[in-house]
Amino acid sequence: MTETTHQPQTQEKAEGAIARFLRSTELDPRLIGMVGALLLIWVGFHFYGEIVLGDGSFLTPRNLWNLSVQTASIGIMATGMVLVIITRNIDLSVGSIVGVTGMYMGLMQVEWLPQYLGLGHPAIWIITAIFGLLLGALIGALQGGMIAYLAIPSFIVTLGGLLVWRGVAFLAADGRTISPVDTTFALIGGGPYGSIGSTGSWIVCAIASAGVIWLVLNGRKNRRLHGFPLRPVWAEWFMGILGCAIILIATLVVNSYPWPKGILKDYYGKLGQEVPEGAFIAHGYAIPVLILGVVAILMTILMTRTRFGRYVFAIGGNPEAAALSGINTRAMTVKIFTLMGALAGLAGVIASARLNSATNALGDLDELYVIASAVVGGTSLAGGVGTIYGAIIGALVLVSLQTGMVLIGFGDGSYRKIVIGAALVLAVYLDIIYRKRIK
Amino acid sequence: MSTNRGTPLVELRDISISFGGIKAVDKVTVDLYPGEVVGLLGHNGAGKSTLIKCLSGAYKADAGEILINGEKVDINSPRDARALNIETIYQTLALADNLDAASNLFLGREIVNSFGFVDETKMEAETRKIMARLNPNFRKFNVPVSALSGGQRQSVAIARAVYFNAKILIMDEPTAALGPHETQMVAELIEELKKQGLGIFLIEHDIHNVMKLCDRASVMKNGQLVGTVNVNEVTDDDILGMIIMGKKPAKAA
Known part of the structure; x- marks a missing residue:
């Protein structure tokens, strides 16, 4: 955000090169700002480590891979929080929903289902995951119903939810920790086995790149069909190549993070073989990261291509106008909170699978990181404005700050909290300045 | 237009609605014929906007009935009103400021x-078409309407009412925020829509606009109907008298 605040000025004068570039590519300057801030944080942590500690460990495949996995559950919830905040609401209960869904999913797959299906039955993970999503959705619907039909402010309903569901999570198993979870279920949390390997990652890379190219071509075709001005050809090429390059680099990174020795031994041991000399098996994309990718795409389609998304923005912009246009704003509120609850349930699946256990503290304080992600990512608390990709980049920024502080030796929590808290306020301040300048 | 012939397009019969014990509208009866502009006049708080919101579906009347082409209808939501080809241009314009035109x-x-996805390009193309007719100078298609001038915002609100083939149009002070040039454009539009056979309820404070644009005028005071007059049979002083004193002139329609 820092670098872009001065650009609107140059636009007013004879259009500068940067302004022309932005207009031609139709890139959101805020997006460039956020990505710039993210890269700055990454490079900053890396070189701080390099210079002060003699070991720059941030920009390594290992750390970036871990970063991607850690971002998954916060990122998934942040996409839902965007909708909640756009419609001028807030959801403080998501962390507790992660906790309560994680606990009941733990009970389901460890204590209930094995009684009927037998331990390790292949259907356990899917029944458990669906149950978790539905439970989250149900809690969300309940809270949404109270907000919409009983007119209790969302802040209060979900503040109550924050306490209630955390309490329920404790009572679910009398504070016990349930571990380990079903082995198939655990794969959803990532880890060496919960990743798709290098071949799978190249396939994902190819599909995603094809998707980018299709988007560029289809966009051009649509504009031509309706006689709208086309982007210059160089800008189309630039966007296509940029998109593919990002996907390619990400794939190269995850494919150059090898399995650790212990896992290699375990893997070849199960095959009855010795570990070959110089064995290299790459992690590839972790499953939770792919889930985040799919959620991000679906949520983006929902927000930009469907009536539902339109109504979310309209309610945020002017609730009265939305109602006068025949939009059932109450039903919309219930749907949005239901979706948020389901996404929190999904985050509960990932968090408990990653931990390989269910504890009642699962997702503690997640609500703050999720809200901060959405806000850092440009979602306005005044309502009406926000993007899915922004929220995910926001989640990446926060998780990067968090892991970065640990890597450079300030991992005891206090410094981390100070930095993240300050970053949140700074990000929103820069955003306010930016919005004032463009007016 | 004083020869009120046949079945009215809209009849609001004995409409009453109260808020917290205060009668905002008290047994008001007005009607509207095709190709006619009926002005609704009165002080602020006289109940004009409330009455009209019963027709546009924003409020539900406590008592009374609404007839469209002589048939009794139930209007419970703005959606119902739109389904009956009733379009409303609200005083506040009711635009979502963060969205484009x-x-x-x-x-x-x-x-x-066919996939159920919003067809953005088609909607923009249609918007360009209707705006070319209503406000040829309109260029700002890709910015949020918060970035538009008052007149431009007004033309978006009008385009919304006109585009969907309204039969009955409700305009709540359409010229309140406009300059003289834009007011003239709205006046011309009202004339054109009248020729097409629409019935228009016009809530208006400016007595000159009333005399110029309306065929009949219904005056309200304290939630009650003072009376309805044919505009060409009375003077503006007569109408002002109705608004201020609640006094009906001798030769009322």
Whole structure:
């Protein structure tokens, strides 16, 4: 955000090169700002480590891979929080929903289902995951119903939810920790086995790149069909190549993070073989990261291509106008909170699978990181404005700050909290300045 | 237009609605014929906007009935009103400021393609067409309507009402925020829509606009109807007298 605040000025004068570039590519300057801030944080942590500690460990495949996995559950919830905040609401209960869904999913797959299906039955993970999503959705619907039909402010309903569901999570198993979870279920949390390997990652890379190219071509075709001005050809090429390059680099990174020795031994041991000399098996994309990718795409389609998304923005912009246009704003509120609850349930699946256990503290304080992600990512608390990709980049920024502080030796929590808290306020301040300048 | 012939397009009969014990509208009866502009006049708080919101579906009347082409209808929501080809231009314009012109024009009635996705390009193309007719100078299609001038915002709100083939148009002070040039454009539009056979309820404070644009005028005071007059049979002083004193002139329609 820092670098872009001065650009609107140059636009007013004879259009500068940067302004022309932005207009031609139709890139959101805020997006460039956020990505710039993210890269700055990454490079900053890396070189701080390099210079002060003699070991720059941030920009390594290992750390970036871990970063991607850690971002998954916060990122998934942040996409839902965007909708909640756009419609001028807030959801403080998501962390507790992660906790309560994680606990009941733990009970389901460890204590209930094995009684009927037998331990390790292949259907356990899917029944458990669906149950978790539905439970989250149900809690969300309940809270949404109270907000919409009983007119209790969302802040209060979900503040109550924050306490209630955390309490329920404790009572679910009398504070016990349930571990380990079903082995198939655990794969959803990532880890060496919960990743798709290098071949799978190249396939994902190819599909995603094809998707980018299709988007560029289809966009051009649509504009031509309706006689709208086309982007210059160089800008189309630039966007296509940029998109593919990002996907390619990400794939190269995850494919150059090898399995650790212990896992290699375990893997070849199960095959009855010795570990070959110089064995290299790459992690590839972790499953939770792919889930985040799919959620991000679906949520983006929902927000930009469907009536539902339109109504979310309209309610945020002017609730009265939305109602006068025949939009059932109450039903919309219930749907949005239901979706948020389901996404929190999904985050509960990932968090408990990653931990390989269910504890009642699962997702503690997640609500703050999720809200901060959405806000850092440009979602306005005044309502009406926000993007899915922004929220995910926001989640990446926060998780990067968090892991970065640990890597450079300030991992005891206090410094981390100070930095993240300050970053949140700074990000929103820069955003306010930016919005004032463009007016 | 004083020869009120045949079945009225709209009849509001004995409409009453109260809020917290205060009668905002008290047994008011007005009607509207095709190709006619009926002015609704009165002080602030006289109940004009409230009455009209019963027709546009924003409020539900406590008592009374609404007839469209002589048939009793139930209007419970803005959606019901739109289904009866009743379109409203609200005083506040009721635009979502964060959305562009096309999104506002089609709000609640988006064009979707065969996959059920919003067809943004088609909606923009349609918006460009209707705006070319209503306000040829309009260029700002890709910015949120918060970035538009008062007149431009007004033309978006009008386009929304006109685009969907309204039969009955409700205009709540359409010229209140406009300059003289834009007011003239609205006046011309009202004339054109009248010729097309629409019935228009016009809530208006400016007595000169009333005399110029309306065929009949219904005056309200303290929630009650003072009376309805043919505009060409009375002077503006007569109408002002009705508004201020609640006094009906001798030769009322």
